[in-house]
Amino acid sequence: MNAKARPDKTIPEAGLASDPALFKLLTEIDMIAHLASNEFARLLPPPLTEAQFGVLNRLMRLDCKETISELADAFQVAQPTMSSTVKKLVQHGFVEIAANEKDARIKHVGVTGAGKAIRNETIKIITPHLNELQTEGPAEDWNAILPALTALRDFLDQRRLRQMQRLAS
Amino acid sequence: MNAKARPDKTIPEAGLASDPALFKLLTEIDMIAHLASNEFARLLPPPLTEAQFGVLNRLMRLDCKETISELADAFQVAQPTMSSTVKKLVQHGFVEIAANEKDARIKHVGVTGAGKAIRNETIKIITPHLNELQTEGPAEDWNAILPALTALRDFLDQRRLRQMQRLAS
DNA sequence: GACATTTACATAGATATCTATATTTTAGGC
DNA sequence: GCCTAAAATATAGATATCTATGTAAATGTC
Numbered sequence: 001m002n003a004k005a006r007p008d009k010t011i012p013e014a015g016l017a018s019d020p021a022l023f024k025l026l027t028e029i030d031m032i033a034h035l036a037s038n039e040f041a042r043l044l045p046p047p048l049t050e051a052q053f054g055v056l057n058r059l060m061r062l063d064c065k066e067t068i069s070e071l072a073d074a075f076q077v078a079q080p081t082m083s084s085t086v087k088k089l090v091q092h093g094f095v096e097i098a099a100n101e102k103d104a105r106i107k108h109v110g111v112t113g114a115g116k117a118i119r120n121e122t123i124k125i126i127t128p129h130l131n132e133l134q135t136e137g138p139a140e141d142w143n144a145i146l147p148a149l150t151a152l153r154d155f156l157d158q159r160r161l162r163q164m165q166r167l168a169s
Numbered sequence: 170m171n172a173k174a175r176p177d178k179t180i181p182e183a184g185l186a187s188d189p190a191l192f193k194l195l196t197e198i199d200m201i202a203h204l205a206s207n208e209f210a211r212l213l214p215p216p217l218t219e220a221q222f223g224v225l226n227r228l229m230r231l232d233c234k235e236t237i238s239e240l241a242d243a244f245q246v247a248q249p250t251m252s253s254t255v256k257k258l259v260q261h262g263f264v265e266i267a268a269n270e271k272d273a274r275i276k277h278v279g280v281t282g283a284g285k286a287i288r289n290e291t292i293k294i295i296t297p298h299l300n301e302l303q304t305e306g307p308a309e310d311w312n313a314i315l316p317a318l319t320a321l322r323d324f325l326d327q328r329r330l331r332q333m334q335r336l337a338s
Numbered sequence: 339g340a341c342a343t344t345t346a347c348a349t350a351g352a353t354a355t356c357t358a359t360a361t362t363t364t365a366g367g368c
Numbered sequence: 369g370c371c372t373a374a375a376a377t378a379t380a381g382a383t384a385t386c387t388a389t390g391t392a393a394a395t396g397t398c
Binding site: 022023024025028030032033034036037038076132133134142143148150151152153155156157163 | 201205207306311314
Binding site for chain 3: 369370371372373374375376377378379380381382383384385386387388389390391392393394395396397398
């Protein structure tokens with residue numbers, strides 16, 4: 001990202017006035033996700049990437065081990081993508097693989113001490129930025145709009161599952 | 170994306186109950202963007218990619234030509250990324266480059282007839298899916314929550330510009 | 339007006355993702 | 369029990385993105 005701060009050409013609202021509300025919403029959501037993702041990626045302590053942090057964060061929040069496929073499903077990425085992410089986490093010593101006694105195909109991914117340390121370090125780095133967003137950002141009632149977005153996400157997720165089942169039949 | 174439709178392990182709400190509302194919101198937004206992006210990418214008529222469609226759509230909506238840098242800024246991607254996207258659009262014959270008479274460094278990107286055709290074809294493909302989202306998706310008042318998200322996006326965008334200026338000083 | 343700086347774009351190399359497919363292990367039908 | 373199908377993961381190859389840097393053209397300073 002090398003963009004220079006040029007004369008403000010920012011569009012006040014995503015899309016055109018004529019676009020349907022849902023299309024504008026999705027456009028806006030895409031831009032927010034993109035902006036937040038870029039900012040977040042820059043803050044991460046090397047060698048941690050967004051995908052890698054996501055895995056550490058999830059396993060620590062849920063306080064459990066998960067398999068490659070479970071993680072791939074949770075983050076909605078392809079299984080080889082998660083295999084690659086986990087492989088790098090292993091190389092960095094942030095997770096370790098445990099074999100399943102009953103099924104030799106399955107690998108359980110668990111966070112190591114080093115993994116917990118860098119995840120907590122990341123949280124410390126991120127927190128002030130989130131706080132700035134809270135205090136200096138727009139004063140909206142985020143809890144009020146959260147259920148609508150959760151419903152939308154759930155619908156898209158269900159539709160995705162339906163389409164996959166259609167392909168498999 | 171090879172995920173199988175496994176027993177429903179969907180988390181009802183993004184993140185943990187203990188997470189701050191804004192963090193949950195950003196997590197939810199990231200998941201929606203991811204889901205929508207995946208679905209959209211699958212629907213695009215080859216050889217069009219999401220980034221390529223975005224450029225065609227923008228130039229046609231604004232009914233103008235823009236430079237590589239202007240497009241990179243608009244989509245918040247690095248300039249070489251947009252150079253690459255435009256190069257592929259040129260190879261497919263969807264845009265054409267016009268030189269600037271006064272400044273030989275500048276390239277103006279304009280949509281061709283073939284570009285307009287495939288953009289309109291894409292709209293036709295997408296529309297039924299958007300309609301399904303409208304009719305079968307959650308019945309929320311999207312117009313009501315749009316301003317809050319626009320404000321959030323604007324804040325993140327402004328913060329990004331501030332940080333870039335800080336680096337340049 | 340010469341020279342350093344800035345600007346617009348291109349190129350090179352690295353990474354993360356995807357799809358397609360291979361490999362290994364388990365489960366099921368006969 | 370055997371043999372096929374399904375499941376979990378790995379490998380290979382392609383693409384899109386990034387950062388760092390190169391190149392050419394315009395700008396500005398003295």
